[in-house]
Amino acid sequence: MDRILSRIKFAYSYIINSIGFYPTLISLFFFGLALLMLFLESHGLSKQFQDDLPFMIITDEATARLILSSITTGIISLTVFSFTMVMLVLNQASANFTPRVIPGLISHKSNQRVLGLYLGTLIYTLVIMVNIHAEYYSIPLPGFSIFLSMCFTILCLSFFVYFIHSISQSIQIESILEGIYHVTTQRLNKEIKNDKGHLVPNVFTTHKDWYPVLSPETGYLQSLDQERILEICCEYDVVLYFDHPLGNFVVQGVPFARVNKSLEDIEGFVKKLFSHTDFFREERPSVNYLFGFKHITESAVKALSPGINDPGTAIKAIDYLTALFSLRMNLTDDKILYDEKGAARIRFEHESFGELYNLSLGPIRLYGKGSSVIVLRLLYLLQSLLYKVQAYPHLKQVLYQETNLLMHDADKEIHNPGDRQKINQQVLAINNMHVLDRAIPLLKAEL
Structure with missing residues (x-):
């Protein structure tokens, strides 16, 4: 169960930094909204609005299909153009600055929300369009739902102007550097808050004579679930010393850490240890x-x-x-983790x-x-x-x-x-x- 929770944490960290995170959530919201509107339409929503606000309701089937078809075509073109701009910006940033800044540009939430609005409007419009004159409706047209689709389209056009401004700002080196600076500052402040001081516990003074732990995998060891690994160290009653800082490349079969005593079930210890570690290639300042x-x-x-x-x-x-x-x-050169009893359990080469x-x-x-x-x-x-x-x-x-x-x-x-x-x-x-x-x-x- 602990292993599953750790994997969920690592997966969550990966997903929220993906360019498709917000677009997926917003698209699901619009899909649900479309289903809700169709349900309300089946209970006479458009008829009620037609009596009070007739200018909002479209009653002609040909006009409705023309409007929805135009919206669908326009949003698809807008989405393709916007994604193309994002790719061009990422390519330019990689060429002019450094490829390592690309994950930070991808994770910009504002651009993701705009792209999500495009996709959500497209999905909403398609769902409404395929349900015009459906057999299970007692009304001729979902007029109010079509009116909402028009409103979402106008909103997309407004946000397109914002998207052009945002993407032109995000490619400027001042914005890139400032973004990296703020994320790094937040991570540094977190490290400083968890720093326990200058003194290194005596238990780590002889770590060079400890028993090596061989890596079962090859890759960049970027992060770990500290709470779970502390529990594993307490379970085996060992003190763990990482030979390399987090973010370094480890090779299968090569020592990457040491323990202060010999373990009979060293394979089980390593298996549990690596079930709570995460490997990925991206260099994220929010992690390190x-x-x-x-x-x-x-x-x-x-x-x-x-x-x-x-x-x-x-x-x-x-x-x-x-x-x-x-x-x-303000940060000391040694990173040491302590268990619940205050005993030093893990030290990272830093x-x-x-x-x-x-x-x-x-x-x-x-x-x-x-x-x-x-x-x-x-x-x-x-x-x-x-x-x-x-x-x-x-x-x-x-x-x-x-x-x-x-x-x-x-x-x-x-x-x-x-x-x-x-x-x-x-x-x-x-x-x-x-x-x-x-x-x-x-x-x-x-x-």
Whole structure:
């Protein structure tokens, strides 16, 4: 039963991120509405409205069929055109930014609702159209239902204008970056809320000597049902250490985790463990905040490529990374899960702040080291983080080392005396803060 519940959770997470989630729900609603309207029509709904509001009721069969046929043809064309636009937007986003942002664009609820309205109106109209002059009705035409179909069509046309505006906004890099930033921030805040502090329980100090657990599957281990896995660890009375962070690629037959004692039924333990884990290829920041950093970094690197050459986008990406790193400082480098009795049961190998800093800013530094604008923005990122680093003194060395790498590359790539002077002025402003233990070296003056 627990396995079924876990699968339902994972399936729900997959379904709600699918482009067909809202269209399916809305289509089912319109199908049910059509059946309800036909039931009410059989009880004299149109006749009642015809006496009070005759202009709302269509009584001519030829006119009714013409209207419904026109609506059906028009909505089909509108739906095909809208879906084509979505595919073109996704293709452009993949080419200009990074393919990893596509799941986020697909999961935009507003676009899904518009497409759902199109499909729902089409289904409603078809159901009404095939029931004109049906034998089991005592009225000549479902006139009021046809009037509702016309109203839904007008609503579709109105939402089509909104859809054009929405799709043109969603493809802009500012909207994409902002969306990734907000989702990553929400996930980071959740991780910070569940963080138990800096101390690592002594039980994990000898994890390298523990017994390896071999992976029965190959793929990207993205998420797991933490509550159920904690119950499994309590059932077998073991402590579990994951050798790789969630989101990494695991290979069948290769160790992916370790337990603190030998288990006779290790196959049963692994089978139960993997019945509460989820494998999928998409990199969703809502599941793992590391993917949010990765997507923003890739967008910046793509913008700095010679084919795109858009330093403005790279600067925006660096600004969002500045805010995310400022928030990431509040999270410890170790992720530990505790059971109901407060005992540490699971520890994940986790990217440290320094590793994440290098993984995110290293590619930007590599592709932007010849641009004084990018170097100055990266120095501004450092300056912003220094205002918060006093509460996290262990991060000072990380910031100093990464800034040294930036200055080393800038010293080799930037030769304009004016640009070097601007960079040195920024570095002097950072050194005058007297936060780092050592001063950042200045660029040598060009002769």
